[in-house]
Amino acid sequence: MLKTIRANIILLIVLMLFVSLCGLGLFTYKYYRDETELTTKYYVALTELEAKKIDVEILRTEKNARDLALMGELYYKFEKDRNVAIETMREVFENYPKSLGGGIWFKPHLMFPNERLSCIYTFRNKNNQIVVDKAYETEEYNYLNQNWYKEIAPNITRDDNVEWSLPYYEKEGGGTRIITAGAGIFDQNKNIIGISTVDWAIDNVIKSLETLDNVPKGSFTLFANPKKDYIIATTDPYLNGKDLTGKSLKNIPWYSNNLKEIRYLPLYHNVIYVPFEKKLENDMELVVCIPMLELYKDVLKTVSLLASLMILICSLLGCLLYNGLKNHLLKPIDKLIYIANKISKGENDIEIKIEKPEEFAKLASTFDKMTKDIKTITKEREKINSELAIAKSIQMSSLPAIFPPFPDKEEFDIYASMVAAKEVGGDFYDFYFIDDNHFMFLIADVSGKGIPAALFMMTAKTIINNVSQTVQNPKILIQEINKKICSNNKHGLFITMFVGIIDVTSGKMYCINCGHNPPLIRRNGGNFEYLDIDSNYILGVIEDAEFSIYETQLNPGDVVYTYTDGVTEALNSNEEMFGEERLLYSVNSLKDKGIQDITKYVNSEVKTFSGDVPQSDDITMLIFKYNGVRSDNDNIMTFKDLASKENYQNFYPWIQTVCKKWGFSENTINAIEMCAEEIYANIEFYAYNGEAGEFEFAIKNNSDSVELKFTDSGKEYNPLEKPDPDITLPPEERPLGGLGIFMVKQMSDSISYHRIDDKNILMFTILKT
Amino acid sequence: MELELKPFGVSGLYVKASGRMDLDNAVEFGTKVKETIEDSEGIDELIIDFGEITFISSFGLKVILELHKEMSTHGSMKLRNVPEAILKSFKMVGFDKFLVIE
Numbered sequence: 001m002l003k004t005i006r007a008n009i010i011l012l013i014v015l016m017l018f019v020s021l022c023g024l025g026l027f028t029y030k031y032y033r034d035e036t037e038l039t040t041k042y043y044v045a046l047t048e049l050e051a052k053k054i055d056v057e058i059l060r061t062e063k064n065a066r067d068l069a070l071m072g073e074l075y076y077k078f079e080k081d082r083n084v085a086i087e088t089m090r091e092v093f094e095n096y097p098k099s100l101g102g103g104i105w106f107k108p109h110l111m112f113p114n115e116r117l118s119c120i121y122t123f124r125n126k127n128n129q130i131v132v133d134k135a136y137e138t139e140e141y142n143y144l145n146q147n148w149y150k151e152i153a154p155n156i157t158r159d160d161n162v163e164w165s166l167p168y169y170e171k172e173g174g175g176t177r178i179i180t181a182g183a184g185i186f187d188q189n190k191n192i193i194g195i196s197t198v199d200w201a202i203d204n205v206i207k208s209l210e211t212l213d214n215v216p217k218g219s220f221t222l223f224a225n226p227k228k229d230y231i232i233a234t235t236d237p238y239l240n241g242k243d244l245t246g247k248s249l250k251n252i253p254w255y256s257n258n259l260k261e262i263r264y265l266p267l268y269h270n271v272i273y274v275p276f277e278k279k280l281e282n283d284m285e286l287v288v289c290i291p292m293l294e295l296y297k298d299v300l301k302t303v304s305l306l307a308s309l310m311i312l313i314c315s316l317l318g319c320l321l322y323n324g325l326k327n328h329l330l331k332p333i334d335k336l337i338y339i340a341n342k343i344s345k346g347e348n349d350i351e352i353k354i355e356k357p358e359e360f361a362k363l364a365s366t367f368d369k370m371t372k373d374i375k376t377i378t379k380e381r382e383k384i385n386s387e388l389a390i391a392k393s394i395q396m397s398s399l400p401a402i403f404p405p406f407p408d409k410e411e412f413d414i415y416a417s418m419v420a421a422k423e424v425g426g427d428f429y430d431f432y433f434i435d436d437n438h439f440m441f442l443i444a445d446v447s448g449k450g451i452p453a454a455l456f457m458m459t460a461k462t463i464i465n466n467v468s469q470t471v472q473n474p475k476i477l478i479q480e481i482n483k484k485i486c487s488n489n490k491h492g493l494f495i496t497m498f499v500g501i502i503d504v505t506s507g508k509m510y511c512i513n514c515g516h517n518p519p520l521i522r523r524n525g526g527n528f529e530y531l532d533i534d535s536n537y538i539l540g541v542i543e544d545a546e547f548s549i550y551e552t553q554l555n556p557g558d559v560v561y562t563y564t565d566g567v568t569e570a571l572n573s574n575e576e577m578f579g580e581e582r583l584l585y586s587v588n589s590l591k592d593k594g595i596q597d598i599t600k601y602v603n604s605e606v607k608t609f610s611g612d613v614p615q616s617d618d619i620t621m622l623i624f625k626y627n628g629v630r631s632d633n634d635n636i637m638t639f640k641d642l643a644s645k646e647n648y649q650n651f652y653p654w655i656q657t658v659c660k661k662w663g664f665s666e667n668t669i670n671a672i673e674m675c676a677e678e679i680y681a682n683i684e685f686y687a688y689n690g691e692a693g694e695f696e697f698a699i700k701n702n703s704d705s706v707e708l709k710f711t712d713s714g715k716e717y718n719p720l721e722k723p724d725p726d727i728t729l730p731p732e733e734r735p736l737g738g739l740g741i742f743m744v745k746q747m748s749d750s751i752s753y754h755r756i757d758d759k760n761i762l763m764f765t766i767l768k769t
Numbered sequence: 770m771e772l773e774l775k776p777f778g779v780s781g782l783y784v785k786a787s788g789r790m791d792l793d794n795a796v797e798f799g800t801k802v803k804e805t806i807e808d809s810e811g812i813d814e815l816i817i818d819f820g821e822i823t824f825i826s827s828f829g830l831k832v833i834l835e836l837h838k839e840m841s842t843h844g845s846m847k848l849r850n851v852p853e854a855i856l857k858s859f860k861m862v863g864f865d866k867f868l869v870i871e
Contacts, residue, residue, distance in 0.1 A: 648793055670824065670854050677826045681792050727863030731837055739834075739862050740827030746861050 005333065009325050016321075017314045024310045028303055035299040043276050043290060046214060051278035051286045054205055054223075057098065058181075058281045061200045062162040064096040065183040068196035069159075072104035072185035076111065076193060082120065089122050090130040100124060100178070100201045103136065104185060105143050105153075106194035119143055123199075152182035153195050159186050164225075164282055166246045167202060167232050176201045177245060179232065181282075206233040206241075209286075216294035218271070224249055227283040236289075238269055254289070264292060332360035336367060343371055388451070392424045395454050398461065399428055403596070411504040411629055414441060416622040417599040419566075419615070426453035426495075427564045427618035428461055434468045437505050443562040443622045444497035444539075445516070456493045460485055460539070474501050474510040478547045482514075486543040495539040498562050505629050507554040512547055514539050517568060517580075520561040520587060521552075524641070524650025525657060528561060528587045530580065555640075556628025557657065559595065561587055563602075566617035570606045578609050595623040635662075635701040643684040643712065644692040651680060655699070662701045667769045671747045672699070672706060678740040679710045679719070679762055687714025687760055705749060710762045717760055718753045720745070770794045771821075774805050780844075781814040782806060787821030790829035799832035803839065813844030820850030825858055837868065847871055 071092055075085040085104075093099060101123030111118035121136035135141060143149050148165035155163045165180040178199045185194040202223075209221040220235040229248050234241045236252070249255050254268045254275075265273045273289040280286060293300070332354050339352050352371060354364040396418070403415050416429045426446025434440045442464065446457045463484045471477040478499065485495065496516040502509040511519070511531070515538035520528040531552075537545040554560075563583070570578040586605045590598055599621045606619060637658045641647045655676055659669045676697065683695050693714050700707040724745070725738040744764065745751060751764035770788040777783045784802055788794075806812045815836065825833075833848075840846040847869045851859070859865045 645793065652789075652791070667854060667857075673824060674826050674858070677792050677828075681828070725862075728866075731834065731867040732841065734834060736831050736834060739830050743827055743830075743858070743861055 006330055009329070010322065013318050013321050013325075017318050020317075021310060021314055024306075028306050028310070031306070032299055032303050035302070036296055039295060039299065040274075043215075043274075043288065043295070047276040047278050047286065047288045050209070050212065050288070051280055053208070054284075054286060055281050057200065057205065058284070060096060061099065061181045061198050062183070062282070064092070064099050064102065064198040065162050065181045065196050066160075067092050067095070068102055068104060068198060069183040069185045072106075072194060072196050073187075075104070076106070076185065076187065080111070085120055086122065086132055089120065093122065093124065093130045096198075097128075100176070100199040101130075101133075102196065102198035104194060104196045105149065106185070107192070108144065110193050117143065118194075148180045148182075148197065149195070152180065152197065156182065156184035156192060156195060159184055159190070162282070166228075166230055168246065176203050177206065177233070178202065202232060206235075209233065210235050212288070215288060216290055216297070218294055219288060219290040221289070222252065222255065222287040223284070224252075224255075224287075225282075225284045232284065255287075265289070328357050332357070332364070336360070336363065339367065339371075343374065349375075388424055391451065391454060392420060395424060395428075395458065396420060398458065400431065405431070409504070411627055412439065412502070413595055413625040413627065414623065415595045415599060416443075417603065417620070419603055419619040421449075421566070421615050421618050423449050424451060424454040425449055425566075425618040426457045427566060427620040428457050429562075429620060429622045430461060430464065431622075431624075432465070432468070434501065435472060437503050438472070438501055439504050440468055440499060440501045441562075441622060441624050442497055442499040443516070443564060443620060444495050445564045445566075445618075445620075447494045447496075449617075452491060452493065456489070456491075456495075459488050460495055463488065474499075474512060474549050475547065477501075478512045478514070478549075479545070482537070482539050482545055482547070483543055485540040489540045494541050497539055500560060500562075500624060502554060502624075502626065504626075507556070507558075507626055507628060509552050509554050509560075509626075511550040511552065512536065513550070514547065517563060517565055519563075520584065522559040522561070522587075524555055524639075524647075525557055525653035526650050528559070528584060530584070531560075554626040556626060557654070558626050560624045560626075561598065562622045562624075564618065564620040566615075566619040567602065567606060567621065569617065570610050570615070570619065571613050572609050573611055573613055578606055582609070595625050598623055637699050639697045641695065642692040643680060643688060643695045645684070647692075648677075648680060648684075651697070652677065658699060664706070665769055668706065668766065671766050671769075672708065675708060675744045675747060675764065675766065676710075678744050679708075681740070682717065682719050683710065683712045683714060683760070686717045686719075687712050689715075704768050706766045706768060708764055708766065710760075712760050713758060714760060716755050718755075719762070720751065720753050770798060772798060772801060774802070776809065776812075777816075778814065780811045781816065782809070782812045783816045783818070785818040785821065787823075789824045789826075790822055790832070791824060791826040792828050795826070795828035795832045798829075799835055802836060806839070813840075815840050815844070815846040816849055817846070818849045819852060819855060822852065822855060825855050830858065830862055830864065833864065833868070845869065 068089065071085070071088050075088070089104075093102070101121065103119055103121035106118040108116045117137060117139065119137055121133050122130045123133055125131050136143060147168065151165040152163040155161070161184055163182050165182070167177055167179045170176045170178050179202055180197045180199050182195045182197045184192050185196060187193050206223065209223060212219070212221060220237060222234045222236065223232040224230065224234075225232065226249060230246050231244045231249060231251065234244060234252065239252070244251055254265050254273065263274070265275055272292040274292050274295055276288045276290065278286050335354060339350055342350055350371060352364050352368040354360045399418065400416070405414060414431055418427060418429070426448060427444070428446075429441070429443045431439065431441035444460070446453045446460065464481050467480045467484060468477060471480055495514070497514045498516040498519055499512045499514075500509055511533055513519075513533045514536050518530045518533055518535075521531045522528045531550075533550045534548045536547045568578055568580055568583055582605070583602065586602050587598055590601050593601075602621060603619065639651065639654050641650065652673060655673055656669065659672060664672070680695075683693070684690060687693065693712060695710065695712040698709040700709075719741045722738055722741050724742050725735060747766060748764040749767045752762070754761040754763070770786055770790060773785040775783050782802075782805060786798060790798060802815070806815070817833075817836075837846050849871045851870050856865070856870070859868060859870075
């Protein structure tokens with residue numbers, strides 16, 4: 001079957017019309033066959049009629065010849081009186097008024113032994129009198145030598161035989177065309193003694209054939225003797241009939257011996273002829289050739305008229321049928337499709353009305369009802385949506401959104417951002433002081449989405465807040481929170497959460513990760529790294545779960561970046577996730593930027609990554625930056641760390657930050673850095689032998705100088721004892737080492753080494769320039 | 770520190786370093802340059818572009834001296850675009866007396 005109803009209908013109509021055309025075609029064909037048969041029969045009869053006319057003349061001529069022969073026998077047996085014979089011949093010819101003439105001719109010396117030639121020839125003169133023509137009796141004429149005599153006499157064997165001569169002209173080169181019929185004259189012993197002849201003028205016959213009535217234009221005839229193979233006459237317009245008289249039938253191109261059946265001749269001068277043939281009494285034959293198109297002209301006319309009429313009727317019928325189906329079936333369907341399309345595009349204020357046919361009217365009214373239902377449902381859905389939007393905004397407003405939240409606290413900065421997904425989600429964050437010095441921040445994600453997740457999130461947020469106001473110990477705090485969430489969780493939801501509790505005075509931080517994404521941490525101006533922290537249980541599932549607490553020391557400038565899986569699991573059009581690698585790269589490509597800029601940048605990176613893919617989850621981030629406590633002595637800064645090659649990465653940026661903050665010149669910073677690096681290397685390599693021991697660096701900003709102090713607990717080592725290198729030596733003689741401490745000495749205004757309490761202390765002053 | 774090494778002329782090597790040349794990476798810098806010289810035989814001219822160097826410590830100076838010694842056995846070494854602060858350091862340790870500074 002075809003794809004559309006329209007195509008199927010057209011196919012059906014075409015098939016139907018084809019079948020009816022076939023039927024009508026069959027009818028037409030039968031009509032054509034019957035009519036042609038009738039026409040054929042008519043012309044067969046016509047030909048037979050014409051043949052009959054000729055046959056009558058042939059038979060009469062033959063009878064005339066036999067009568068004459070009988071007369072000849074009597075003349076021979078009894079009278080031998082010429083005058084009586086002539087008189088008798090006249091009487092014979094009286095009975096055959098159409099015969100032209102004739103004679104009796106005896107074999108030599110039979111009639112009269114002393115006369116070689118013996119004959120009598122009479123003919124009908126202009127006055128219709130039968131007179132004797134003595135010219136035929138002369139030796140000059142010598143009938144024995146004439147063609148007609150030779151053609152007839154030898155062939156006669158019995159007394160009922162009539163033989164025919166070839167056609168010939170009466171006079172040489174013209175005159176009437178004649179065929180002579182001859183019969184035998186016998187004696188008592190049945191021996192042939194002579195012949196009688198009668199001349200049959202065939203011009204009349206030919207004339208009547210030339211002007212044959214009742215045959216179509218272009219027809220022609222052939223009158224011939226096929227047995228003896230000669231043509232008597234033809235009216236073939238492409239041949240010269242006169243010249244062909246008495247010639248072989250081979251001269252007729254279209255002629256063949258078996259013209260017995262009615263059939264079509266091969267194309268002859270671009271016309272197909274139908275031959276109608278009739279054998280005559282004396283082996284002669286009459287053929288009437290009629291051009292086929294002329295023959296069946298009327299039939300063909302009728303048939304072509306019929307055919308055009310049929311095609312016309314079928315086309316009309318087809319159009320009517322298609323039109324009817326279109327109006328009653330296709331149009332309503334198209335209308336419904338059009339309406340359905342409009343509805344699917346959101347238009348629902350459409351009146352759907354189809355009056356007929358009844359089936360479509362019903363369908364349309366059902367459609368109409370459906371549309372109205374959709375309208376109602378849409379309205380309800382809009383209401384729900386607007387309520388959900390309100391719920392979402394209530395949920396969002398429950399999260400702290402004013403930054404900075406504690407403008408008077410300089411120990412830390414905090415910033416949070418949440419790009420909510422369309423649906424109400426379960427991400428949240430919170431932060432507050434749980435006592436004078438301890439600040440707690442958390443980021444969490446409730447499993448699932450929608451209203452249940454949102455409600456559960458509100459409950460959890462309240463529980464966490466309440467518990468944290470009463471419990472200080474982090475381990476107990478998180479256990480208590482988990483317990484309370486478990487008891488309020490009847491629907492099997494759960495929460496992942498990361499909590500940080502920091503003593504803002506010391507930088508000591510407790511971290512608890514409850515199945516949440518590991519946070520990123522940036523220490524001492526270096527790069528962000530994922531914090532290697534135990535994942536623990538998720539909240540809300542196991543009531544008596546134990547949680548491991550991670551302790552770490554934050555130094556001034558350190559940043560903790562927390563986020564939810566909305567960041568790392570954001571998808572792009574290839575179904576790839578944004579992922580932790582990309583996140584790490586994103587946050588690290590922004591050095592020396594504020595924490596707010598980091599959230600903005602990550603948000604834009606995630607958006608760029610996702611492209612057209614709609615956001616499916618909340619994207620939430622919370623960043624905490626520890627600034628440290630401003631010491632009473634505003635002009636001293638200290639840095640504590642393990643001396644290692646890796647930690648050096650944190651050390652020099654710290655110095656740069658401090659120096660820039662105090663506004664030192666490039667030269668001063670250069671000198672401080674050069675000295676600090678040299679001493680750092682000495683501590684790392686010589687005091688601790690490369691084993692990463694602890695050291696402290698303090699820098700004091702005086703009005704015109706900077707004091708530096710290095711303290712380490714390594715083995716005793718005084719770099720000042722190293723001898724100075726000779727800088728005047730040619731390069732090839734100069735040793736590679738010893739330059740560093742030499743430079744420190746050069747750049748310092750004063751420098752001193754102390755060994756106190758197993759500690760190396762190196763102090764020096766650099767003048768500001 | 771970022772390092773760009775490219776040959777020039779018949780047998781020259783052009784080195785452009787940027788960033789800090791200090792405890793953290795001076796040794797690595799020296800090793801890379803030396804390796805390049807050894808790998809491409811017949812280098813007799815070394816140019817180090819200091820244009821993008823922000824800081825040089827004693828470790829950096831040590832490497833420069835080392836390279837100078839290395840090159841003086843079979844060619845020459847030139848320094849280019851040396852910033853003021855670094856020139857000061859060179860002078861402090863007497864390097865200005867033998868280094869070819871353009």
